[in-house]
Amino acid sequence: MEDKVIVITGASSGIGESAARLLRAQGANVVVVGRSAKTAEVARELDSPYYLADFTKLDDVRRLAEELRRNFPRIDVLANNAGGVMSNRRVLTVDGFEMTIQVNYLAAFLLTNLLLETLIASRAAVIATSSLAQRGAGKLDPGDFTLADNYGQQGAYGKAKLMDVLFAKELNARYHSAGISAAAFHPGVVRTDFSKEFGGGWDFIYKSFIRHLLISPQKGADTLVWLASSQPDRDWQPGQYYQKRKPKPPSRQAQDPRLANDLWESTTRALGLDQPEL
Ligand SMILES: NC(=O)c1ccc[n+]([C@@H]2O[C@H](COP(=O)([O-])OP(=O)(O)OC[C@H]3O[C@@H](n4cnc5c(N)ncnc54)[C@H](OP(=O)(O)O)[C@@H]3O)[C@@H](O)[C@H]2O)c1
DSSP states (O other): OTTOEEEEETTTSHHHHHHHHHHHHTTOEEEEEESSTHHHHHHHHHTOOEEEOOTTSHHHHHHHHHHHHHHOSOOSEEEEOOOOOOOSSOOBOTTSSBHHHIIIIIHHHHHHHHTHHHHHHTTOEEEEEOOGGGGGOOSOOTTOSSOOSSOOHHHHHHHHHHHHHHHHHHHHHHHTTTTOEEEEEEOOSBOSSTTSSOOGGGHHHHHSGGGGGSBOHHHHTHHHHHHHHSOBTTTBOTTOEEETTEEOOOOTGGGOHHHHHHHHHHHHHHHTOOOOOO
């Protein structure tokens, strides 16, 4: 683990913060990425560098990618972990996308693609914090990032987390032979600030008397820490969806390679991205 450079988004609290602490304790060079002032506090405690970006603004993601590219010629692990339920009503970001889809998926897609050359050169692992909620996505239209016609809070979150799984699978399908290993995972139902701002239907689980039954952020970080600290192709199978360190079949839609390809193509168009020549 010594010298491994591990970039974790959403590392200012919850699962990402716990993963950052556990990986730092193993000797990794953790790069703490967050949105709030707490990011600096966590980084100071870990003696780690930190970066701030608000994923509701894609210009912040572009700036973050530029700073990471400039400061880290090697990135061994990129953990796309930032996210959660962003609103209890349909809100469009300044970029014109539905907010939960943007923060959980589009921002991670953009960051990863802007770092692609570094990630390939580093033979990096790219890990997506998805969720069991991908099973509740409803039918996914791979070109719909605004959810103008069928918004529901749970459906939006489910779709975003389904997109995370499809993204990990497609990233792996396209770039594993070039050196990247990608996986998605479900952390469990974890006692975090997950729905602190816009609870909606999630309040019962995360804020009521049953909150104490949820697993700790340390436990929730376990599969992320394991994926980040072990060896792809030897210890875990790239392209898979994991839960409790074991591969699990995600929803039927998440296993559809055509849907994964269509989603990739429509995302690159929506974000105006060019794919690098390999
Ligand atoms: N908790 C669960 O039961 C559960 C279950 C399945 C999946 N997940 C997933 O696990 C991941 C981590 O969530 P958590 O449970 O640890 O919740 P959390 O404690 O609320 O952490 C969320 C992290 O995401 C960051 N974030 C939120 N909005 C952002 C934005 N607009 N721009 C940049 N960063 C932003 C937060 O940054 P700041 O704090 O700095 O604002 C924070 O570091 C999420 O992707 C979530 O969907 C959680």
